[in-house]
Amino acid sequence: MCIFFGALLAPASKRPLPWIEFLPPHHKLVALSSHIQKVNKWLIRIDFNQKWYAANTLEISGGSLPLEGRGRPGRSTARPEKNKRQENDNQDIPRHRRAGNDSDVRPSPGILGGVTLGYGSSNISGVTQDITTRTFDGRVEVAFGNGLSFGARYDRIDASVDGVALDLTGDMIGLDLGYAFGNGFAVGLYNEKAKIGIDGVPGSISARSYGLEASYETQGLDFGAFYGRKSSDLLTGVDMNDYGITMRYAMNDQLELGGNFMRTRLSSGGSSVDFDMIGVAGSYAFSDQWTAFAGINRASVDLASLDITTIGLGVSYDLSSMANFPGIASLELARTDLDLGGSSGSIDTVRIGFTIPFGANANKVPLNSVADSIMNPSHAVLSSTVLSAF
Structure with missing residues (x-):
């Protein structure tokens, strides 16, 4: 020495x-x-x-x-x-994934996102048939370097029940356009459409959401809020509004936390019904390969005394060190408890997933997990609840 x-x-x-x-x-x-x-x-x-x-x-x-x-x-x-975390945080990372910057938090030009292919098996209490789900979740955000960013997401689920010939399908597509001012504040517009149908049966139920969103980021802490309107071909003559707040905090290179509170309000003739959801989630990277993630949310309908609580816990493993391309394998155990007017039931689910991330410092939490549905929610309570449960 x-x-x-x-x-x-x-x-x-x-x-x-x-x-x-x-x-x-x-x-x-x-x-x-x-x-x-x-x-x-x-x-x-x-x-x-x-x-x-x-x-x-x-x-x-x-x-x-x-x-x-x-x-x-x-x-x-x-x-x-700069150390690896700081360098990656300012390259190709949109505002909700970057650590704070005191001078200019506009993302540099680049693309960030990922695709998760998922498979799940769910068991409903008191029912002998299982539900099998096949999911596709994709997300991308493009930053142009001048404060402007464009994002898109697509989520699809195909569900089948043992012994039943018909399959249930659900799709959701979302687009958003944002602008970061460079001082931590950002604003944007969003448009989402969700659809549910049955294979072989004509017609489907759909709903469209559109609105405004804003966020503020400082030192890894990101607060967001949104307000929007909704229309549906099923509920004509009913006013529907979506609003909520979100939060994410990157405590360090390993630990990240997130949460949200959202409400969808249906009103007509002076009366209203609220669909509420609140959730918290987090992820922890034990090493460059292993990451653990967990989340819990609760959705409720005040008029029907309906509560839906979903909790999920899982791990992911980065395969990039073993292969010549990026890939993340994941396993999650989830449970959904339903309570309707004193009657209750549960759904136990095992999910596996394979995620292909792209962009610098891409997230290792799979897009088909409960944790991701909380940290990266849609702008509607119903679609976020379905994405959490299945």
């Missing part, structure tokens, strides 16, 4: 170093190894007890690095490479 420190304090001409920089006012010398990508592991700090180090240049791999001033702490003209 003493020999190592002595080498650092030797004259510059005898000790080529890839990086040396002063950090005033503490007068510390920072030496980074040539493995810059591992800066967090190789960072070395030496306190000179207020003694100034005088030098004009330091030898660096055959060249020289000028230092500001002589006989006083200075800063080199080059800048240390």
